[in-house]
Amino acid sequence: MGGLSVAETVGPAELGRWLRAFADAVTDNADDLTALDSAIGDADHGVNMRRGMTAVVAKLDAAPATAPAALLKTAGMTLVSTVGGASGPLYGTLFLRMGTSAGDRAELDAAAFAAALRAGLEGVVARGKAQLGDKTMVDALTPAVDALDAALADGAGLGDALRAAANAADQGSDATIPLVARKGRASYLGERSAGHRDPGATSTALLVNTAAASLG
């Protein structure tokens, strides 16, 4: 490809690759996610996300989607019915809103992908009513979406912009460690939730890192 960038669009094949990579990542990290959740939650995040993403991959295998919106909706609907915990409606809303944002496009260019991810973030915020600093997945997703937009505005290609987003998500996840949880089960612990990384922010960092690896 030399110095020329490849066609930077995200279609059903790329989205499917991303979701499969995310499924592999939550499966590989399921024990770690559950361990984080056993410290401050109900010890089910890894198990729940693995069950949900395994179901998403099975849906993709059974009936490959031909358009981004349909694929994202399938992923979202499958997660809301198979995850079980709060991550179900939250990750489900993320993908459902991304699908709505994708509209009838056959392929998403970098701007459309970024717009979809921001729509997903806004859906998660509206659904969970969490703000930045509440020690939730929003703490990883917000800086990621901001970094993606900023990099694209600076003229970066989608790959570089997604790598910047992944770095921002990792930093956002790291930044949850000292926070006191204000949402979800962890908030019952109050000050004792400080000193632990948030499981939802951790899985969200995996989501953005796998996007960088499979779409970039």
Next chain:
Amino acid sequence: MSDPSVGIVVVSHSRALGNAAAELAYEVIGDVDVPIAVAAGLDDTTPGTDAAAIATAIATSDRGAGVVVLMDLGSAVLSAELALDLLDDVGADPATRDRTVLCPGPLVEGLVVAAATASTGADRHRVSADAAAALGPKRSHLGLSWESG
């Protein structure tokens, strides 16, 4: 023909708990026809809530007078809120969303009171308000005000 009863949906992480709570409510109202639908657990043994199943339960229990939804904790509330966005996907009456009330009452006490109030032919707002206040008798019996304990 009398007006249709308000429908009630039970949302719980546990299918066993949801079914048992509904059974308790039916014992209270006897033969009165109040539709109670349970959307609880991912399956018989896996705990969790499923927004699509909740949407279906809401759609099937709305006979025109609307639906009052009782929920247990955590994701039950998020899934019930998301279910309102999924009513179109499950073929609900387009008017169902506006006549669905998510009730802040406690699951078991609230469900029993909701069923009892619905069985009198009360509207969904009355049913939800009574269910939301369902801890009152217990608090009163224990000598607690609303502010204490």
